[in-house]
Amino acid sequence: MKEVLSSDTPIGWIGTGVMGLSMCGHLIEKGYRLTVYSRTRKKAEPLLNSGGIWAESPKEVAARSSVVFTMVGYPEDVRKVYLGAEGILEGAKTGDILVDMTTTEPALSREISHAAMKKGVQMLDAPVSGGDVGARNATLSIMVGGDLDALNHVLPLLEVMGKNIVHQGPAGMGQHTKMCNQIVIAGTMIGVCESLVYGYKAGLDLETMLRSISGGAAGCWSLDNLAPRILKRDFNPGFFVEHFIKDMGIALKEAAASGIVLPGLALVHQLYLAVKAQGHGRSGTQALILALEQLSGMKR
Amino acid sequence: MKEVLSSDTPIGWIGTGVMGLSMCGHLIEKGYRLTVYSRTRKKAEPLLNSGGIWAESPKEVAARSSVVFTMVGYPEDVRKVYLGAEGILEGAKTGDILVDMTTTEPALSREISHAAMKKGVQMLDAPVSGGDVGARNATLSIMVGGDLDALNHVLPLLEVMGKNIVHQGPAGMGQHTKMCNQIVIAGTMIGVCESLVYGYKAGLDLETMLRSISGGAAGCWSLDNLAPRILKRDFNPGFFVEHFIKDMGIALKEAAASGIVLPGLALVHQLYLAVKAQGHGRSGTQALILALEQLSGMKR
Numbered sequence: 001m002k003e004v005l006s007s008d009t010p011i012g013w014i015g016t017g018v019m020g021l022s023m024c025g026h027l028i029e030k031g032y033r034l035t036v037y038s039r040t041r042k043k044a045e046p047l048l049n050s051g052g053i054w055a056e057s058p059k060e061v062a063a064r065s066s067v068v069f070t071m072v073g074y075p076e077d078v079r080k081v082y083l084g085a086e087g088i089l090e091g092a093k094t095g096d097i098l099v100d101m102t103t104t105e106p107a108l109s110r111e112i113s114h115a116a117m118k119k120g121v122q123m124l125d126a127p128v129s130g131g132d133v134g135a136r137n138a139t140l141s142i143m144v145g146g147d148l149d150a151l152n153h154v155l156p157l158l159e160v161m162g163k164n165i166v167h168q169g170p171a172g173m174g175q176h177t178k179m180c181n182q183i184v185i186a187g188t189m190i191g192v193c194e195s196l197v198y199g200y201k202a203g204l205d206l207e208t209m210l211r212s213i214s215g216g217a218a219g220c221w222s223l224d225n226l227a228p229r230i231l232k233r234d235f236n237p238g239f240f241v242e243h244f245i246k247d248m249g250i251a252l253k254e255a256a257a258s259g260i261v262l263p264g265l266a267l268v269h270q271l272y273l274a275v276k277a278q279g280h281g282r283s284g285t286q287a288l289i290l291a292l293e294q295l296s297g298m299k300r
Numbered sequence: 301m302k303e304v305l306s307s308d309t310p311i312g313w314i315g316t317g318v319m320g321l322s323m324c325g326h327l328i329e330k331g332y333r334l335t336v337y338s339r340t341r342k343k344a345e346p347l348l349n350s351g352g353i354w355a356e357s358p359k360e361v362a363a364r365s366s367v368v369f370t371m372v373g374y375p376e377d378v379r380k381v382y383l384g385a386e387g388i389l390e391g392a393k394t395g396d397i398l399v400d401m402t403t404t405e406p407a408l409s410r411e412i413s414h415a416a417m418k419k420g421v422q423m424l425d426a427p428v429s430g431g432d433v434g435a436r437n438a439t440l441s442i443m444v445g446g447d448l449d450a451l452n453h454v455l456p457l458l459e460v461m462g463k464n465i466v467h468q469g470p471a472g473m474g475q476h477t478k479m480c481n482q483i484v485i486a487g488t489m490i491g492v493c494e495s496l497v498y499g500y501k502a503g504l505d506l507e508t509m510l511r512s513i514s515g516g517a518a519g520c521w522s523l524d525n526l527a528p529r530i531l532k533r534d535f536n537p538g539f540f541v542e543h544f545i546k547d548m549g550i551a552l553k554e555a556a557a558s559g560i561v562l563p564g565l566a567l568v569h570q571l572y573l574a575v576k577a578q579g580h581g582r583s584g585t586q587a588l589i590l591a592l593e594q595l596s597g598m599k600r
Contacts, residue, residue, distance in 0.1 A: 104346055106502070129516045143512045149584040166512045168504060176502040177512050183495040184488075184518035190564035191487015198551065201560050202476040203407070204468060210464045212443045214479050216429045217539075219485035221519030239517075251498065260501050261595045264490035295561045 005067075005156055005298070007031045009151055012065030013060050014081055014088070015102070017045045020071035022102070022134035022135035023161045023277040028052055032159050037061045058084070060099075062091030063277050071101045078104045080121075080255050082112045098160075101142075103127040103243075105250050106172035106179070107257075110210040113146060113171035118144060122150035125171060127178040128162060131238050139163050143181075145174035179251040185285075186248060193289040194273055197296060206231055226286040233300075237284040245272050305367075305456055306412060307331045308315070310375075313528055314358050314363030314381055315402070316344045319428070320371035322435035323401070323461045328352055337361045348369050358384070362391030369455055378404045382412045382423075394420035397450050399458075401442075403427040403543075404551050406472035406479070407557075413446060413471035422450035425471060427478040428462060439463050443481075445474035474568075480550040485585075486548060486568040488522040493589040495586050506531055508577050514539045526586040533600075535582040544585050591592060 013024040016038040036043040036052040048054055058081045062068050068088055069211050070081055078100060080207045083086050088098060089112075098116060099110065100123065111126035111299050114254070116123040124146035134140040140162035144151050151158075153168055166179045180182050191267070194291040195218075199209045206227075229235075248269040255262050260280050275283070283290075293300060309332070313324040316338040328334050328351050336352040337360070338344040339586045345348060348354055355361045362368050368379055368388055368598075380402060382388050387397060389412075398416060400409065400423065409425035416423040424446035434440040440462035447524050452465055458465050468477045495518075499509045506527075514523050529535070548569040555562050574591040575583070583590075 011420040040413070051560050076354060076461065108353070110398070124330060129513070129518070131517065134516075141512055157485040164512065164515055168508055168512065169474045173502070173504060176499065176504055178493055179502075180499045180504070180509050181516065181518045182500055183524060184491040184513065184520070187487045187518055188484075188488070188492015189487070190489075191484040194487065194562045194564050195483040198483055198555060198560060198562065199476065199480045202473070202479075202554070204414060204473060204480070208466060209477050209480050212441055212464065212468065213429070213481040214440045214462055214483065216434075216481065217431065217521045217525075218429070218481045218488070220484070220488055220522075221517045221522075225517075251346060255503070256496060258501050260498060261592070262494045262498065263567060263595070264564070267563055271563070287422050292561070294573050296559060 005153065008033065009067060010035065010065045012061035013040070013052070013155070014061055014068065014134070016047060017071065017073070017292040018132050019135045021046060022132070023071060024052070024069070025050065026138050026160045027081050027157065035061050035064045038242035044222065057086035058088045059086045059091035062088040062096065066095065067097050067099065067157065068092070068101045069101060073102070075104045075108050075250070077106060078102050082113065089115055089119060092116065092119060092121045096121045097154055098123040099126050099154060100124070101126050103178050103247050106175040106254060109136055109145060109175050110172040115267060122147045123171065124150055124154070125174040126158065129181050131179065132163070133163070133238070143168050143174045143177035145169055145176070146171045156214070164216055179254065180248070182247040183251055183262065183265050187263050188220045189285060189288050190268050190271070192220070192222045192227055193230070193292050194296055196227060196289060197298070198290050201298070222279050223268055229284070230286050233289045235280065235283040237282065239285050240281070241275050241285055242281040245269065245276060248272065305453065308333065309367060310335065310365045311363035311457070312368035313352070314338070314368065314492055315371040316347060316434050319435045321346060322432070323371060324352070324369070325350065326438050326460045327457065335361050335364045336569070357386035357387045358388045358595040359391035362388040362396065366395065367397050367399065367457065369399045369401060370393070370428040373402070374410050375404045375550070378402050378408060381568050383415065389415055389419060389421070392416065392419060392421045395420045397454055399426050399454060400424070401426050401428055403478050403547050405476060406554055408474040409475050410472040415544050422447045423471065425455070425474040428459065429472055429478065430462070433538070434462070441550065443468050443474045443477035445469055445476070446471045471539055479547070479554065482544070483551055483562065484549040485522065486565050488520045489585060489588050490568050490571070492520070492522045493592050494526055495529070496527060496589060497592050497598070501598070528574060529584070530586050530589050535580065535583040535587045537582065539570055539585050540581070541575050541583050541585055541587055545569065545576060548572065
């Protein structure tokens, strides 16, 4: 289909938040030539200092690259970066491959993929899980939707950023898989936080309680990783409340559009909106417990 | 405090359902002398055939034993077995230790414990997690409330039935810990089942989807153990829907009594009532997905 990737393959990167900085940084470390764009140039400085070349727009990144990665914020950012006047599709050339690693709407991924295909360009949706730690340690799980040949072509690049890279089907299926991931997490978070509220009020020693329950049928990542932070009242973000709200909102919108009722997810979404309304949008998702404590009139 | 346990210590067992049969069976295998009572004598036959001695009432079991275990069904069964006219406290003698392994109301455990203490008898609440498999393999997690000396005295017996045996505090705290366990599970179950409903409707290959999400932040026991059963449409019980409804009901009652609001648990409780109303009370807890599919008008 196209030349095999080499360290000479010109690669583009758009979006240099906490995740993007680490992920793009790994590619530069491996010796790839990166062209970089970010809404705020200052945020890209660490990459420019280690060899990345600045471009003035997504269009310019695409014009100079044969593979372009994006890791931006909200669906409207994704739309602008790909479909805007100075967007990627304005600069992309036949045979290019575009990889959106943002968590965004499956319908938007399909829309961009179709627009790209009209220019002979393949677009993959490849959202990740594993958070800032996974990005830093290159252990992200990457869920890919889109053309399988295109995935195989860029696989060596994805392998620099993550470990569990799975093709989930045509365009949008990577995003759908990420939604499944977030729906499970919504459940584990409400379970863990309500359990801690109950246990605290019951007068249990919460660490001792966790020793009884973490190894059994209640066992989950959130219990192992976030419950201990809650006990220390550490609400620093591993994953931002407001980003989780965005993801749950996407899942609920997709669910409603396809006639699916998700009462648990809807409730957790509402409770996280309360967490944000109470001023904790930039806290970690474990801050859910603050809204539950508030609901029960608990002062801690 | 009292003589060290030996194989001559007379031990009583009340309640021979799936769990009780396995647990009591392990004690008999280890060479202990067991006196056994069950509401339905026929259910105790396997134990009587392997050396257990039948008694005609809980009172008679207690009169013949210095340690008595109970593993019955609902709080009203626990009340009758301990406090009824032919109940354990009628037969118990100073120095005896009673161990209720049923999941029941923390307030009831405290009530029985206080009544027992008036007779110089210690009562421990020691509910378990790990299900039928944990009971069979003697790998149960046991959460204990009550007097620590009493626990240490019977510890060799508990170690025949389980592995992770943790003292959680005074009377009732074992039950409270079990409630924390069930609250987390309620969250993981709604998350896992809604995720599968969403993924199915989105057209994902669900096994491939699970490969992407099980190892990360969505990882949980329910995803590993129950999602695969759901994919096979296997609703055989590991843990009965109607028992889970009982447990969630206890947690919600305790929460309401102590002024705690648990919206997630309340929702999951309601959905499980729907599962039961639709005829699946004796199915496994993974049958939650049936009510969710019904809600969304899905026919599978």
